[in-house]
Amino acid sequence: MKPLTTILLIDDDETTNYLNHRLLSRMNIAEEIRVVTNGEEALEYLQKAFAGSVEYPMPDLIFVDIKMSVMDGFEFLDEYQKFDEDDKNQTVMMMLTSSASFYDLERLKKYPEVRKHYSKPLAEADVREILAENF
Template identity: 25%
Template sequence: MNPEKLHFIVIDDSKLDCFIAEKIIQNTGRNESINTFQLVTDALNYIKGLSNHNGKTIVFVDIQMPVMNGFDFVESFEQLPLDAKSHYVIYMLSSSINENDIAKVRGYSSVKQFLNKPLTGKTMATVLEDN
């Protein structure tokens, strides 16, 4: 049986981190689609614009970004209707292991887990096992 293909969204202000994440996701062979965004607002508009969403989407969002950060994204995402949110699994990424950030991440019902940056093949394998 072939594993289910998944949709992926990467939100990170770093072009390099978006590129690395995209390559790691592609190497899994599990991607139906990959969309990268450097601005939270662009990602939110994209998600809001998907009315006939099929399948599950894994979202990787960086915590530290200018203008709107990862927490701003999650707070806006959690305002979406339940049927829209039910297709998404959110993982928050950060290069700094800040206990306050980790504790804050646990407070969001729509965030599955906190992950260290950069995204690696090993981390991706763990994410795919959970989904």
């Protein structure tokens, strides 16, 4: 499999970002891994990426945390749904969570863009599964 161009990690937890970045880098599955720390930063990044900015490469894969300060994962998803379908179809979105409550998992069902949820931090088996099923 050819490496993905860009992965976007959206999480406000430094330790999780470090661990996920390290794992993804070690597995050498993407040319670039970008990190933003809340939903607002992610929306700004994606607006520029969808507009074709060279400095903001289109992510092939997005991991978004549910619980974040400033703008949480669900607020981000509400805004993300407003993007053009053609743009959204260029990316694969996964939800990350440290506490998969029944309420959160039920709420996720109203966001078809989210393919699946995973516990934080990512494990190598999770990444292999994501690649096999989506790329």
